[in-house]
Amino acid sequence: MTAIDPNVVPFASPAAAGGAPIVTQPVAYDGILLAGFGGPEGQDDVIPFLRNVTRGRGIPDERLEEVAHHYRHFGGVSPINAQNRALKAALEDELARRGHDLPVYWGNRNWTPYLEDAVQEAAANGDTTLLAFATSAYSSFSSCRQYREDFARVLEATALGDTVAIDKIRPFYDHPGFVEAFETGVREAIEGFLGDGVAPAGIQILFSTHSIPTADAERSGARDIDWGPGGGYAAQHEAVAAWVMDRVAQTLPAAREVPWELVYQSRSGPASQPWLEPDVCDVIGELPGRGRQAVAVVPVGFMSDHMEVLWDLDTEAAEAAEEAGLRFVRTPTPGVSPAFVAGIVDLIEERLEGRPLEARKAVTGLGGSFDVCRPGCCENIRAGFKPAAAGIAP
Structure with missing residues (x-):
């Protein structure tokens, strides 16, 4: 492998090592690294898994048990691993259908199979130039940089940093393959409410995503872009939500009269630490006072129906809507829909072919979606800053 200056883009392929934001040089990747969060697969896994999630924070098991009941409610099994198995298989099929002989290696941050195992398996097979797809679409520490830190940590821990290169697919928040499910879900929800006799002004659309600390949000995305309050994380979600509502209104004019807003869920920090607001359940409780009779919650921040969707939306938000006397719908996530899987392979082909920016698919025009993070x-x-792959240091 070509020697790389670690102060530019550590652990990168030669094409990405120079730090250009968009890589327009084709790269003959050996394999795809599917990087997930991980989740328990039985009651005995729950606390060890949560210890991994909160490692270094000194949280005692009795406090972890307060979160564990979400998993225990579903038999101690998070759906996320099964979803990633299905996604891995779907990606392999779509890659093969398009003529790409690329193995897909799957590894998690917090539970088996771990990223260390996936990278070592790839290296043992001679697949040393990897393109990573992290299972989160937006720009923030937890959804982008932390995965890049994971890659660097794993390469250092396995002593494969001089052998294996890991590039990362750009944030894909506004790729058409990702947003299609939200557009379809919103349209069907509004049509359903209208069919039940609810007037457009009586319907509320809530686009929901994971809350993050306000300080992290303000630092999300490239620093040289003025994202406004909430940084790139909030701006990207707002842009997608606005695009979805506009698209729905093009074929369903009544949707232009339906109010919508971005809300947050799943906060887990101490009460003294500011996190992005408003909370989805708090807003649902206010809706009758705004004259609403029905609410559709759109999990715009999520790829699949994992625990934050099943518990925080399908359980808690649904209960909040019932208490408020509101009709409630939770719209679908992309999951392994054909459009989403095809969209991921489109993103892979961008890097295989070195497509220029103007040849890449995006629906919002917001920008800030870089191959090499700034x-x-x-x-x-x-x-603070830790070593991270797929981006210019720090």
């Missing part, structure tokens, strides 16, 4: 983007102010 210096200092998505900082975690509490932990």
Whole structure:
């Protein structure tokens, strides 16, 4: 492998090592690295899994048990691993259908199979130039940079940093393959409510995503872009939500009269630490006072129906809507829909072919979706900068 200056883009392929934001040089990748969060697959796994999630924070098991009941409610099994198995198989099929002989290696941050295992398996097979797809679409520490730190940590821990290169697919928040499910879901929800006799002004659309600390949000995305309040994370979600509502209104004019807003869920930090608001359940409780009779919650921040969707939306938000006397619908996530799987392979082909920016698919025009992350983007102010692959240091 060509020697790489670690102060530019560590652990990168030669094409990405120079730090250009968009890589227009084709790369003959050996394999795809599907990088997930991980989840328990039985009651005995729950606390060890949560210890992994909160490692280094000194949280006692009795406090972890307060979160564990979400998993225990579903038999101690998070759906996320099964979803990633299905996604891996679907990606392999779509890659083969398009004539790409690329194995897909799957590894998680917090539970088996771990990223270390996936990278070592790839290296043992002679697949040393990998393109990573992280299972989160937006720019923030937890959804982008932390995965890049994971790659660097794993390469250092396995002593494969001089052998294996890992590039990362750009944030794909506004790729048409990702957003199609949300557009379809919103349209069907509004049509259903209208069919039940609810007037457009009586319907509320809530686009929901994972809350993150306000300090992290303000530092999300490239630093040289003025994202406004909430940084790139909030701006990207707002842009997708606005695009979805506009698209729905093009074929369903009544949708232009339906109010919508971006809300947050699943906060887990101490009460003293500011996180992005408003909370989805708090807003649902206010809707009768706004004259609403029905609410559709759109999990715009999520790829699949994992625990934050099943518990925080399908359980808690649904209960909040019932208490408020509201009709409630939760719209679908992309999951392994053919459009989403095809969209991921489109993103892979961008890097295989070195497609220029103007040849890449995006629906919002917001920008800030880079192949090589910019210096200092998505900082975690509490932990500082750690080594990270697929971006210019720090």
